[in-house]
Amino acid sequence: MTSLSAPFTDFAARVRQRVDDALAAALPADPDCPALLHEAMLYSLLAPGKRLRPLLVLMAAEACGSELSVAMPAACAVEMIHAYSLVHDDLPAMDDDAMRRGRPSCHAKFGEATAILVGDALQARAFELLAREMAPAVAATCCAELGAAAGASALVGGQCDDLAAEGQDGTLEQLQAIHRRKTGALIRVSLRLGAIAAGAPTDATERLDRYGQRVGVVFQITDDLLDHEGSAEDLGKATQKDAKRGKLTYPGLLGVEASREQARQLTLEALADLAPLGPPAKPLCALAQFVLERRR
C-alpha cells in the first residue's frame, strides 16, 4: 500500500476493532431469539471483511467534526444492511454462492431457511438500532434515508436488475444504473448518515454524498478489474466468475485501460469534493486512493 492511503489504513487500524465490538454488542443474546438464528446472524455480521461502510459513516462524522461514538449506531446499521444483502444475494435462487470470503456462505453453513431469516432479522435490527440509539432529532431522518437506500429503487432494485441482466448484452448505462443502486446507494447513505449524525450543514452532507457517488463507481470498476485479472488466492473466491456468468462489467464494456482511466478521473473528482472540508477529511481522501489502488 502506498503512503497516500496511510491516513485511511491508520484510521481503519484504529477503529476497526471498535466497529466489530459495537456490531457484536448490537446483537446480544436474547432468550426469545433462537440460538441457531443468533449464531448465524453473528456469523454473517462479523464475517471477515473490510467494514468499508461503517468506516465511511465514521470517517464522514469525523470529517464533519463529530466524535465517532455519535455515529456508531449508524455505522452498525449500514453494516447490518450490507451483511443481510450479502446473505440473500448468496442464496441458491439468487447468485448461488456457496463461499463468501473464504468461508461457507450463510445458507451453505446454516441452511437456506435460516439464511433467509438471518437477512430478514438483520434488516429489522438495523432500523431498530438507528431508531433507538441515534439522537431523537436525527433518528427519523436516518431511518428514512437508510430505508430508501435499502429499498426497491436502490439496493434491492439494483440486485433485481443485476440478476435480470445476467447473460444479456448490456450497455454502459445499464451497468452504471445497476451499480448506482446495488452498490452505490449504500455507500452514499453511509456518508450521509455520518454527516447527519454529526449535525453537519447540508452543504457538507452533499459534498460527502458526491464523493461517495464517485468513490462508489471507482470501487465497482476496481472490483470488476480484480475479478477480470485477479487470482483466486488474492480474492478468496472464484474469479472471472462474473465473466463466466455473462455479467456486465466495466472491463468487458470499456476495456481494461479505459476502465482504469475512468477510475483515476473519478478519484480526482472525489478528492476535489472533499477539499473544502480540510484536514478532518484526510482519511476519506486516503480511502479514495486506497480504493483506486486496492489489490483485493
Place this chain on the structure above:
Amino acid sequence: MTSLSAPFTDFAARVRQRVDDALAAALPADPDCPALLHEAMLYSLLAPGKRLRPLLVLMAAEACGSELSVAMPAACAVEMIHAYSLVHDDLPAMDDDAMRRGRPSCHAKFGEATAILVGDALQARAFELLAREMAPAVAATCCAELGAAAGASALVGGQCDDLAAEGQDGTLEQLQAIHRRKTGALIRVSLRLGAIAAGAPTDATERLDRYGQRVGVVFQITDDLLDHEGSAEDLGKATQKDAKRGKLTYPGLLGVEASREQARQLTLEALADLAPLGPPAKPLCALAQFVLERRR
C-alpha cells in the same frame, strides 16, 4: 356474523378502501424500481386479505381519540411487514406454499429470486414510510417498536422456531412462545403504533397492548381450529395442512373443546382491558368477538 361484531365490520367496511388506497399510494411507480419488482410488490401487498393489522392500528388510534389519517403511515408500515413475512414464509425453503388465499404465492407467480427481493424491499419501505410520514416526535419510537416486533426476538424468531418445531413433539409452552413472536408481536405492535401515533398516555398504550396479546392468542386458536375443521373452500388454501406437516396446534395439544374455552376466556379478558377506553374502543371490542366467532 352476529350483531356483536357489527361495530368492527362497520369500521372495516368504512375504512378498508382507504387502507388499500394508502397502501397503493405508498408504492408509487419509480423509474429506479424494476417494473417486475414493482408489480410483484403490489401483487403481494394488495393481495386479498382482511387487512387486520392496519385496521388494528387505525382502531387503536381512534380509541385514543385521534383522526385516522394520523396513523395511516403506521397502518401501511405494519401491513408491509406482514406482507413481506408471508412472501418469505411461502418460499420453497420455508413453508413451501404455492398458493396464498386462492392465488399463486409470490414466488410461484414471479419466481423465487423476485419473491426474496419483494420481501426485502417491502421491509425497507415499511421503515422508510414510518420515518418519513409520521410526526417527527413519534417516528423514531415507531421505527424502534416495529423493528423489535419484526426482528430476531419476535416475528423472525417465531418463524424460525416454528420451522424447527415441524414434526417434533412440542408442549403448549413452546406453541405459545412461537405464536407470541410469530403472530402476536405484530398484532401487539399494531395496537401500540396506533396509540403512539395518537399521542396516547402510556396507560392506554399498555391496555391496548394487553388486549392485543389476548386477541392475538384467540386469533391463533381460531386459526388452528379452522385448519382442523375447515373446508378448503372456506379458507382458500389446503386445510389440515398444519396437522399433516406435524405442526404444533392448539386443538392438537389441548383438544377442540378446551381450545374453544380458552379462546372464550381470553376474549372476556380482552374486553375488560378496553372497558376504560369507553365508546371509541367499540370497534376493537367488536373485533374481539369477530375473531372468536370467525369462520375463515
